[in-house]
Amino acid sequence: MDNGPLARTAAVLVIIAASVWLFQWVWIVATRFADILLLFLLAWLVSFVLGPLCRRLEQAGLNRASATATVYLGVVLLIAGGGVWGIPALIDQTVQLSTSLPDLASGLEIRAELVKGTLISYGIAEAALMTVSRAAIARAESVGTIILGNALSIATAILDGVVRSLFVLLFSFYIMLDGDRFGATIRTLAPSRYRNDLSSALDQVDRTFGGYVRSLLVQAIVYAVGNAAIMVVAKLPFVLVISILAGIAMLLPVIGPAIAVVPPLVLGLVSAPESIWWIALSLLALQVAVANVLATRLMSKSVGVHPLVVFGAVLVGSRIGGPWGAVFGVPIAAILAILGRVLYERVVTKTPLFQSGSYRAVARVQDELTPNTDPLGATGM
Numbered sequence: 001m002d003n004g005p006l007a008r009t010a011a012v013l014v015i016i017a018a019s020v021w022l023f024q025w026v027w028i029v030a031t032r033f034a035d036i037l038l039l040f041l042l043a044w045l046v047s048f049v050l051g052p053l054c055r056r057l058e059q060a061g062l063n064r065a066s067a068t069a070t071v072y073l074g075v076v077l078l079i080a081g082g083g084v085w086g087i088p089a090l091i092d093q094t095v096q097l098s099t100s101l102p103d104l105a106s107g108l109e110i111r112a113e114l115v116k117g118t119l120i121s122y123g124i125a126e127a128a129l130m131t132v133s134r135a136a137i138a139r140a141e142s143v144g145t146i147i148l149g150n151a152l153s154i155a156t157a158i159l160d161g162v163v164r165s166l167f168v169l170l171f172s173f174y175i176m177l178d179g180d181r182f183g184a185t186i187r188t189l190a191p192s193r194y195r196n197d198l199s200s201a202l203d204q205v206d207r208t209f210g211g212y213v214r215s216l217l218v219q220a221i222v223y224a225v226g227n228a229a230i231m232v233v234a235k236l237p238f239v240l241v242i243s244i245l246a247g248i249a250m251l252l253p254v255i256g257p258a259i260a261v262v263p264p265l266v267l268g269l270v271s272a273p274e275s276i277w278w279i280a281l282s283l284l285a286l287q288v289a290v291a292n293v294l295a296t297r298l299m300s301k302s303v304g305v306h307p308l309v310v311f312g313a314v315l316v317g318s319r320i321g322g323p324w325g326a327v328f329g330v331p332i333a334a335i336l337a338i339l340g341r342v343l344y345e346r347v348v349t350k351t352p353l354f355q356s357g358s359y360r361a362v363a364r365v366q367d368e369l370t371p372n373t374d375p376l377g378a379t380g381m
Contacts, residue, residue: 076169219290226286247260252327254310316329
């Protein structure tokens with residue numbers, strides 16, 4: 001049998017073509033069960049996030065079942081306590097914000113009048129400015145009317161989200177409880193000569209996806225808390241709803257920080273114009289602290305792909321899966337890079353990519369694709 005470079009390259013191309021066909025078929029099936037699959041995907045991600053806490057309790061002397069039950073009981077209590085206080089306040093602030101949107105737009109128009117002369121002096125036509133201003137006010141009024149008219153639907157959607165979150169916690173509880181056994185079952189299904197490679201590949205995926213999701217959630221929570229603190233000090237309204245929206249925006253790679261800073265700035269410009277520079281500088285400092293310092297600390301080499309690939313993954317992910325695709329496009333791109341490297345090393349170059357019998361990749365691949373240390377702990381199947 002010919003094992004030359006040409007034959008190996010042909011084998012790789014055939015595998016790639018078959019993988020593309022299989023992916024298309026799986027995608028068609030998955031779209032029919034998208035809502036159910038999303039619940040299981042979120043449950044899997046929650047198990048990634050809570051995994052380090054369970055392992056620390058195991059190290060303290062608890063068995064797997066007791067550690068898992070303790071962690072999830074704490075999470076349920078936090079959600080219940082937060083729901084009793086947070087959900088009514090969130091609904092109330094959402095309704096108030098919807099009724100205030102026309103007034104906010106009018107106030108923003110008044111502030112815009114102060115800089116209109118400067119813009120006109122730079123050659124921007126006054127008619128164009130008036131058109132943009134009127135369109136913004138009309139849009140704000142329509143959005144406010146829609147939100148106010150669907151207040152009951154919004155409240156129902158929030159409660160539905162809480163119920164779905166409880167289902168996600170339940171699913172993730174069983175994933176956490178039986179994750180090791182499930183991973184061992186997957187490995188036993190593979191041929192014996194590929195088990196070490198499969199174990200190492202799963203470990204790499206686990207490190208990449210788990211580290212990315214944990215660090216992203218930490219950034220979102222820290223930014224939401226910091227945003228709330230700035231708004232409270234500046235005495236801005238709608239602290240809860242705006243801070244939650246800012247935290248959610250931070251989950252979007254690349255474009256998230258730019259989106260997160262807009263709502264508090266607009267509120268500050270209308271509600272507290274005398275403090276707008278202080279608000280802007282505080283938000284800028286928070287952005288630098290979270291997006292540059294904290295993100296660098298938490299996500300150092302956790303993804304291991306070029307920034308252009310990150311941006312492309314966000315665009316492609318958002319096109320395919322909407323907001324969820326934008327969030328998970330980057331780690332999926334990193335996982336594909338890992339699996340592509342495994343395929344290339346094993347099939348084309350015949351290089352022993354992974355150490356035999358080990359769950360860790362050799363140093364060269366580990367340095368390129370995964371962090372040397374995971375500050376929040378690594379998860380394992």
